Amino acid sequence: MDAAELRAIQAPIKERYKSDPKAAVITLTARGSIENEGIACKVETxxxxxxxxxxxxxxxxxxxxxxxxxxxxxxxxxxxxxLKSVSTAIDVPLKSGNVTAEGDLDFRGTLGVDKEAPIGFAEIRLRFDVDTSAPQEKLDLLLKLTERYCVVYQTIKNGPKMSVTMQRV
Structure with a gap:
């Protein structure tokens, strides 16, 4: 897919969202079932x-x-x-690339061993290794736009409002 094809596919979607902002808001759902066997949760992917x-x-x-x-x-x-979508949109040719996400956890927190130990990731690092002939200015723009438009990255970075409930079934 090239930039023109991507724009052609996305143009009517973007126009719809501009004219009807509510159409752009959807709810994604993940479901899991807690089974009696072992300590596990089956998640529908x-x-x-x-x-x-x-x-x-x-x-x-x-x-x-x-x-x-x-x-x-x-x-x-x-x-x-x-990254692939943005590189296509701004004409940055990628011969190949790898994405690495790594995070540091201190399991003492989640196991209740140390009340002061954090629960959850203390740090997450995201790295792109790309093979491209694009100039550094284009790579800088590619990284900036990828960071800006990556849903999962922005969700983790900005910490959305959360709520938790429990009910009997």
Missing amino acids: GRALAVAGLHPATGGSGLELCSGDMLLEALAACAGVT
Whole structure:
């Protein structure tokens, strides 16, 4: 896909959202079921069923997916798609590229070993390694726009309003 094709696909969508801003607001949903077997949660991914469990650093077997890894995978996936989309839109040719998302966790917090230890990622780093002949100014713009338009990155960075409820079924 080139920039013209991307613009042609997105133009009517953008126009609709300009004329009807409410049409641009959708709710994405992820669902999981908590089974009686082991400490796990089965998550519907749209393509398959992913089974998340405890990380080995907290006593898990390592056979199930770690939700922390899944968060980083979602970040890498979103950032990679965004980078590719932006590079297409601004005509930055990419021969190849890799996206790496890594984060630091102190498992003492989530295990309740140390009340002062943070729960969650203390730091997340996102890195792009690209093979391109584009000048540095274009790469700087590509990085700036990728950061700006990556949904998962912006969600993590800005911390959305959250709420939690529980109800009997």
